[in-house]
Amino acid sequence: MTIRVRFAPSPTGYLHIGNARTALFNYLWASRMKGEMILRIEDTDFERSRKEYEDAVYEDLKWLGIKWNEGPDSGGKYGPYRQSERLDIYKEKVDSLLREGRAYYCFCQQDELEKRREEALKTGKPPRYDNRCRSLSQKEIDDRRARGIKPSVRFKIREGELRLTDLIRGEVVFDLSLIGDFIILRPDETPTFHLAVCVDDGLMKVTHVLRGEDHLSNTPRHILLLEAMGFRPPQYAHLSLIMGPGGSPLSKRLGARSIREYRTLGYMPEALVNYLSLLGWSPGDDREIFTPDGLERVFSIERVIKSSAIFDKDKLNWVAGQHLRRLTGEEYLARAKDFLKSDGDFLSVFKGRGDKWIDRALLLFKDSIVCFSELKVKFAFFDEAAVIEDKGILENAETRALLAEALNFLEAEKAFNEGTFAALIDSLKKKTTLKGKALYHPLRLAFTAKNEGPELVSLFPLLGRDLCIKRLKEILRK
Numbered sequence: 504m505t506i507r508v509r510f511a512p513s514p515t516g517y518l519h520i521g522n523a524r525t526a527l528f529n530y531l532w533a534s535r536m537k538g539e540m541i542l543r544i545e546d547t548d549f550e551r552s553r554k555e556y557e558d559a560v561y562e563d564l565k566w567l568g569i570k571w572n573e574g575p576d577s578g579g580k581y582g583p584y585r586q587s588e589r590l591d592i593y594k595e596k597v598d599s600l601l602r603e604g605r606a607y608y609c610f611c612q613q614d615e616l617e618k619r620r621e622e623a624l625k626t627g628k629p630p631r632y633d634n635r636c637r638s639l640s641q642k643e644i645d646d647r648r649a650r651g652i653k654p655s656v657r658f659k660i661r662e663g664e665l666r667l668t669d670l671i672r673g674e675v676v677f678d679l680s681l682i683g684d685f686i687i688l689r690p691d692e693t694p695t696f697h698l699a700v701c702v703d704d705g706l707m708k709v710t711h712v713l714r715g716e717d718h719l720s721n722t723p724r725h726i727l728l729l730e731a732m733g734f735r736p737p738q739y740a741h742l743s744l745i746m747g748p749g750g751s752p753l754s755k756r757l758g759a760r761s762i763r764e765y766r767t768l769g770y771m772p773e774a775l776v777n778y779l780s781l782l783g784w785s786p787g788d789d790r791e792i793f794t795p796d797g798l799e800r801v802f803s804i805e806r807v808i809k810s811s812a813i814f815d816k817d818k819l820n821w822v823a824g825q826h827l828r829r830l831t832g833e834e835y836l837a838r839a840k841d842f843l844k845s846d847g848d849f850l851s852v853f854k855g856r857g858d859k860w861i862d863r864a865l866l867l868f869k870d871s872i873v874c875f876s877e878l879k880v881k882f883a884f885f886d887e888a889a890v891i892e893d894k895g896i897l898e899n900a901e902t903r904a905l906l907a908e909a910l911n912f913l914e915a916e917k918a919f920n921e922g923t924f925a926a927l928i929d930s931l932k933k934k935t936t937l938k939g940k941a942l943y944h945p946l947r948l949a950f951t952a953k954n955e956g957p958e959l960v961s962l963f964p965l966l967g968r969d970l971c972i973k974r975l976k977e978i979l980r981k
C-alpha cells in the first residue's frame with residue numbers, strides 16, 4: 504500500500520511554527536515511507552481566507568524544503584486541491600447523506616442554540632446540540648421552508664462509543680453521547696470544515712492523517728462521517744501541542760513567530776527544519792543535529808512523543824548556530840551575502856570596501872551568530888558613528904596615558920598591516936606597566952566602541968588605521 508498523507512492549511516494567516524511542524528512531519532514520514540504527500544488548501548472560511556496567505560504557504564514550505572506530490576499548484580489526479588473549487592462535490596455528498604437518512608435539515612437558529620447551550624451548562628448537561636430537528640416531519644420541514652427559514656444540514660451521530668487507535672496516543676475512547684449531531688452544510692450551502700475534510704480525505708485516498716492534537720476531539724466525528732459516506736477512515740496520529748517553557752501557551756515573546764519572520768531574521772531553513780523535527784520527535788539516541796536528508800532517513804512516527812513539545816528559543820539558537828558552524832567559509836559567505844543583498848540600507852556599510860575586506864569581516868562572525876540578520880548588529884564595529892558603550896572605563900589617567908601611547912604609535916607607524924597589532928601591543932607593554940585585561944579592554948573599547956566582540960587581533964586590521972586613530976583622538980580630546 505502506498506502511504507498517502509496530506510498537509511491541509513487554512514490560508515488565514517502565515518505559516519507558524521505549529522503548522523510548519525505538522526507539514527514537516529507529514530513530509531518526512533511520507534519521504535521515509537516512499538509515500539505521497541498532498542497539499543490541500545482549506546479555504547472554505549471565505550471571510551478569513553486570503554490568496555496572499557495561500558501564496559505564502561507555497562513559498563514558505565518551499566523555503567523549508569518541504570515538497571508535495573499533489574497540490575493546487577502542481578495538480579494531481581484527485582484535484583482540485585483547493586476546497587473553494589470543490590463546493591459541488593461537497594453538496595453532492597450531502598445530498599446522498601440526506602437521501603440515505605444519515606443527515607437531516609435543521610432549522611434551529613443561532614440565538615436559540617445559544618440559549619439552549621447556556622441552559623444545558625446551567626443544569627450540568629453536556630452543552631451539545633439536542634438533536635431536536637432529527638424528528639421533524641416532512642410537513643414541519645415544508646412549513647419552515649415556506650416561512651423562508653434556510654436550513655443547515657446536520658449529520659446524525661450514532662449511540663455508544665467510538666474507539667480509535669491513534670498512532671501516537673494509542674487507544675482513545677470517545678463517548679458519543681457527548682457529541683451532538685453536527686452541521687455539515689451551512690444555510691448558505693457552504694460546507695463546514697468537518698464535511699470538507701472528510702470528503703477530501705476520502706476522495707483523495709488519504710491513508711494517514713498526521714495533525715495537531717487540537718483536532719483530536721474532531722476525529723470521532725470525522726470517522727463516523729467518513730464511514731457514512733462509504734470511505735475507509737485513514738489512520739490518525741495527533742501531534743501534541745507545542746508549548747512555551749514551563750508549559751505555558753506558546754506566545755510570540757517565547758518564539759511563536761511565523762516561518763516568514765524567522766526567514767526574515769536570516770535563520771537558515773535547514774536549521775529551522777532540524778529544530779522543528781525535535782519538537783516532539785527524537786531519534787532515540789542523543790543525536791540532535793540533522794541535515795534534511797538525514798531526517799528523511801531516520802524520521803518515524805513511532806518515535807513521536809505523546810507529551811507536549813516545549814519550544815525553547817535558546818535551543819533553536821543553539822541548533823541554528825551548529826548549522827552555521829558546519830558551513831564551509833565559502834558556503835557561509837555566499838549565504839550571508841545573499842541574505843544581506845535584500846537590505847539596501849545595510850549594504851552602505853560595504854561601500855568603498857574591497858571584496859577581500861568584506862569577506863574577512865563577514866567571516867569574523869561566522870562562529871558567533873545564529874542568524875544572518877545578526878550581522879547587521881555586528882557590523883556596528885565598523886560604524887564610524889558608533890557610541891562608546893562604557894565611556895567611564897576610559898576616563899582614568901592611566902588609561903588615557905595608554906591610549907595616548909597607542910595614538911603616538913599608530914601615527915608614527917605609516918604601514919598598517921597584519922603585524923601592526925602585535926607591534927602595537929609590544930610597544931605598549933614596554934611603555935606602560937599594563938597587561939592582560941587592563942591593557943586589552945580599554946583598547947577594545949576605544950577601537951571598537953564595544954565591550955565585547957571577536958578577537959581584537961582579527962578585528963583590528965579590518966577597522967583600519969584611520970578609524971582607529973580617529974576614535975583615539977576623539978576620546979583623548981575630552
Ligand code: GLU
Binds near residue numbers: 513545700714715
Ligand atoms: N485546515 C485545518 C487546520 O488548519 C487542518 C485540518 C486537518 O488537518 O484535518 O487546522
